[in-house]
Amino acid sequence: QKAEVLHWWTSAGESASVKVFADQFTKAGGTWVDNAIAGGANARTAGINRMVGGNPPTMMQFNTGKQFDELVSNDLVRDVEAQAKAGKWRDIMPKPIVDATVRDGKFFAVPVNIHGQNWMFYNTKVFADAGLEAPKTFPELIESGEKLKAKGIIPIALGGQPNWEHNLFRAVVVGHGGADMFRQLYGTRKPDVVKSPKFKETVELFGKMRGLVDPGSPGRNWNDATALVITNKAAMHFNGDWAKGEFIAAGQTAGKEYGCTVVGQEPKLVIGGDVFVLPATKDKTALATQDKLVEVLLDPTSQLEFNKKKGSIPVRMDVDVSSMDVCAQKSHAILKDPANQVESMEILSPPNFSGAMQDAVTQYWNNPNMPADAFIEKITSAMRDAG
Amino acid sequence: MDTISIRAPSMPSGGTKAQRRVKTRLPAAIALLPTALIVLIVYIGCMLWTVRLSFTSSTLLPKLDWVGFAQYSRLFANDRFLTSASNIVIFGALFISGCLIIGFLLAVFIDQNIRGEGLFRTIFLYPYSMSFVVTGVAWQWFLNPGLGLQKLVRDMGFESFTFDWLVNQRMAIYTIVIAGLWHGAGLTMAILLAGLRGVDKDLWKAAKVDGIPTWRVYTSVVLPLLRPMVVTAVVLLTTGVVKLYDLVVAMTLGGPGIATEVPAKFVMDHLFERNNIALGTAAATIMLITVISILAPWVYVRYVRPQGRHA
Amino acid sequence: MSTVSVRDVTVAFEAVQVFDGLSLDIQEGEFIVLLGPSGCGKSTLLNAIAGLLDVAEGQIWINGKNVTWEEPKDRGIAMVFQSYALYPRMNVRENMSFGLKMAKTPRPEIEKRVAKAAELLQITPLLDRRPDQLSGGQRQRVAIGRALVRDAAVFLFDEPLSNLDAKLRNELRVEIKRLHARLGKTTMVYVTHDQIEAMTLADRIVVMKEQKIQQIGTPDEIYHRPANLFVAGFVGSPQMNFVKGRIENTGEGLSFLSGNRRLSLSGYPFVTAPSSGQDVVLGVRPEHLEISSTGIWPGFTVDIVEPMGADTVIWCSDALGSAQVRTSGSRRPTPGESLTLHVDPSQVSLFAADSGERL
């Protein structure tokens, strides 16, 4: 049983994690044909083109959201409702993840992990040297940031590309404005939310953070930003949990050289995750292969091993995570309470809107003279355009 | 003189005019047929298709509804597109003129009968062979105030030296120009050098006898002679400008903010990342119209109107 | 019977129309030279005969066959170009045999013909060389060889010698003449703008100007009885001397009058009878002006003396204009000297001043 799997996990750490699935699949008697293409857009484009061209891979990585909706509505992917029923997915997976993958009451994708997107990684040594604690809330963060800055430390290491700026903004929204504001902004997209004073306060807070990054930030890759924390040049770094990979590659351990935390009044974790879709096919053997793949992906051992390597946590909340690192355990603990689970932007918004938001955020972030109102105005028109 | 020549067989023995036309030109027409089909199906077809889609509301997959000029009005209200448009003008003007100037200077200096000509030529040409994906990173580092040039000069003791174009919204587009020049100037150099080598030796001698300084000879006498080469170089460079994408992605991803966005990236992002095919194709249509309206007259005068040389 | 017959041909380049119903008949075995200034349509006419361009109107007959729409290769012609147009990547043998190969001639036959042509042109030792390893003259011979092997009834030459230097040109000119003699019944049409070539090679010369035929005739006719002012001025070097004047009918017959110069025209073979008082131009070739103390036109001053080896050209002038005189190499007046010139009325040409036609 040969399965061609298309995905965009190409870095060393990601490759190691895919290998877990591949090995498990091989053990189960299949042959894993790996098709890795760097860059989500590249990979998705290639995959969609192949589906349209009638020559799809057996399974491919995908994002949930609007794009996924179109795949479903065009009957390009098959449902896995049978397996989901049998595996009780609705019970063991966080609701946002379930909602993201279910259409018309059927699972159309297989979630494999949960990524927390609004983590704040910090350098323990830098904070200790400055006699500071890792901040709990954003106002606090700005305060200690100023102090660190005075000491010649870069308070926030930021990859100055639009998507990372946007990621930071979302961390601030969920951390300061709260989960509902986040959902209204990215989900329902009613202009009311941005008119609220709380939103303006959040935006201004975000604006203040512009002073906490170094001038070299624009254009920087996120890896270079992480490296600043690793080499004690910077104190804090907002990123998804995948950034752990860089710390691990530099030989650092969570809880020792660096710590991880979620900033905000209540620690809400924005979660998304990677999902696989199974392109529709009439070929019997292909269907059987797809079934077997699903089985392998959600097998508890694969889940644990895969997520250890990937830096995320298992999508199955029933897996024992005590063997994972402290960040992962923290993550698991937070997510135990469904109230702390916040759907990610990818789940909530069509790419068209998130793209427009990204354009707005990057303009605001990079123009210190731009008032919060102008930014809010841009968001309003983005909402209008996205429909 | 023989005036009573026999006009008996009035039918030409080699067939009629039409037959001859077919006989001689058919193979040529057949040879051009594949290209003609490609032009028709791929080029014209895709252009029309693109234009058609720009009047729809297509998102991930194309659909053929009709929304009139809605996408265009959105497009022209879109900051990013407007910035892209003005950026490509800035970039195009600076890049093409820069390549020509640097390429010309390099060609002239290499033409001074120097040692190691081959080495210099290869050095100037090599960037052309490198993919931008990573050379962009090297440039990004070098231009980064905390890592590259600025740091280097400050470390040498010039504390107030500032070179932060890369992170400066107003200046960032110029760093793209710098990297672009680095990539494209060598090719221009090669083309112009070839032209210089073709200049009549007597012209140099005449100028020497006239006592004209070398630089004046280059500017007043040689440069006008290089016009065909310059035209070719400009054509090649212009296609590069219109398609500018990799460089921006590798160096700034359009940032800081949207300061270095370009149309091709706008099209690309909307087609593949944002699943807004309609808006993307609308932008592509605008590019298409611009290019055609600028180039069509030239193409027509230079290439379409003149007929083949005979037969 | 004529081998080549061009009948009422019109050629059109897009908008431009060249030739307006031009006709020309060439006899078998004739050596015809097309002579004329640049742009007069010589090459166009040749290309039309060869079938390298489409004629818009009219017909072209070769060997009694209407070939107006035949392919060039089927017209029984061979052509030699000014730039030789040798195939650069083929050696001499391949250059010569290419056409035969295309025509699927059997191999032994090809070899025989190439060997024969090479023999004739003395290029046998060069057969394995590439064109770029040959001198100009050798290339020219190969180009002729390529035409020879085609066994064509009509040879077309488009300025085949004009890329060569003077010495070589002289030699090859003679060779072409010899070739024509040796090939017997082969017709040759030869384009040139060099009159020496035209005069020495041609059985008949066709003088053209602005896409019109001006005169067709033997070299002697062209040289000695030019049909109009253009032909008179174009043929001959140094140029014919022209003197503007009038016809007068004095008692003893017609005479030419220009200022105080007078020439009795009693011996002149008029083509058209002139009217008395008509404005005319008198043409005298430099070699028909004699320096003689008993001459009829006194009062010339020597300007320049050009010794040319075998003869000397003397540029002299009087108040009315200048004249060139050609004398034997040994005669050397000095500039400033005074001369009296003599003209033989039987050697002059007279043209109507308005139409330029010969009288």
Next chain:
Amino acid sequence: MSTVSVRDVTVAFEAVQVFDGLSLDIQEGEFIVLLGPSGCGKSTLLNAIAGLLDVAEGQIWINGKNVTWEEPKDRGIAMVFQSYALYPRMNVRENMSFGLKMAKTPRPEIEKRVAKAAELLQITPLLDRRPDQLSGGQRQRVAIGRALVRDAAVFLFDEPLSNLDAKLRNELRVEIKRLHARLGKTTMVYVTHDQIEAMTLADRIVVMKEQKIQQIGTPDEIYHRPANLFVAGFVGSPQMNFVKGRIENTGEGLSFLSGNRRLSLSGYPFVTAPSSGQDVVLGVRPEHLEISSTGIWPGFTVDIVEPMGADTVIWCSDALGSAQVRTSGSRRPTPGESLTLHVDPSQVSLFAADSGERL
């Protein structure tokens, strides 16, 4: 005093050494023509005088000044090139004034000089045209004009006419000659491989071959008393006839013997006394062979007759070889006819068969 003096000059192109200590003195106001086949070093010599290439050894003096290491512009020379080398994109006026502008000549002075040169060359109406709007002959005149405005003492011409067609070449040749006369004391050095040009223009001709000077002399000397076989064969068209033979001392003095042909040399002005029995080559120009029934060399058969307008060249041969005879235009033997030729001993040249030097 000589204006240009080339002393023991050696030029080296990388490994290749051209000229091995070549010397040449040119007098003020002289018109010197360098004549020789391609590659003989004419252009190299001219470029050395102009300072366009470095000489390896020796000196170059112009107007009494050692200019060996001067810049070209400071040598008081002006130069005209075969390809004209006009500055494209500048109009005629700019072409002519560019050099003066560079030399910071005051504006009115520039205008005066340009106007004067344009006047002289009759290109005043063309001053505002670009080179590509000019005909070949006009371009040539502009090139000369550009040289003229420099007010140079020495003019250098490198094959200035060879890109033009025959008719124009004739006209411009005369113009250059006139110009030289009009400019008075200007020295001109003129490179060509066309002997007609050389013969008609030169005060003295320098014949070169393989980077060595073969003979320096007036056109007459070169034509009538060539210093060696090369010069004899190179100058003159049709070529001089050569006959191999031996010197014999018969009773009545020296005579030339070849087969059964004999020529008494009593009237021949020997340069070097020959020894009896020495192998020699006899050279006779075609115009010095006369067709005469009383001639001394009978038994020639006519091969080809080339009428050239003013004269006719007859190619004839006997068992021993062929000969060309030049007669007046009206004499027309037919091929195959038998001829007897007459030679005037005072008009022939004799060369040693081994060294090729004139006897």
Next chain:
Amino acid sequence: MSAAVMPQGRRPRHLTIGRIGVYAFLATAALFFLLPLWIMVVTSLKPMEEIRLGNILALPAAMTFEAWTKAWSSACTGLECNGISVGFWNSVRILIPSVILSIIAGAINGYALSFWRVKGANVMFGVLLLGAFIPYQVFLYPLVRIFSLTGIYNSLTCIVLVHVIFGLPTMTLLFRNYYAGLPIELFKAARIDGGGFWSIFFRVILPMSTPILVVATILQVTGIWNDFIFGLTFAGRENLPMTVQLNNIVNSTQGERAYNVDMAATMLAALVPLVVYFVSGRWFVRGIAAGAVKG
């Protein structure tokens, strides 16, 4: 006359200010052109710890070639950890037919356009030339549809065809202009010799095209070798070119980055075009001079 004894013999070969200026300019320019290369080379020779320190111009303290070997043969690009060497042969397999076919196509078009008069050919060429200015991305989707209709989507044939299609404008322009510079008499001579369209092309015209063939080869090799987007979209999994691996190594959005490997991989990937430049540099300049750019 020889009053003033002036210099004699060889002119002293002193280095003039102008000469120094020439070399100074060239050296400076070379520095500018080499700078990114320098950064890439030193980075590729450093271990990651050193790179994180950010001394981009400094020589490596501990030089290691590990990144190079890794880039070539063991860097992971997804599940497979075979470096960029995996795609090397794919790239070669794509490169050779694409270069050859696109050049042949360009040559035939150029030949037909400049020697034979076919109705509408110039209009076709005009459209083609305008096509050269359209961003490729616009073509991707419709082309996918067209190719899947014809059933060759995702195959070597497909990717080669795509390269040929997009090489057409430049190649045709190049050859057309070059052939316009060839003497028309050659063509006439061949017509009289009885050559037809193809025999004249193959036996007479093509053998004369060496210089322009070299230029075209260089342009196409560089373009096709560095292509990523077409390879990815049209080649199919079995035929992914080297640039896809390169991109996989270099471009992952969320994974950690090994810059030294990235740099080494980039330089390795550029080797083939570089070799082509070195080998044919002389021809390159000459070929363009020979009429490629008549305009």
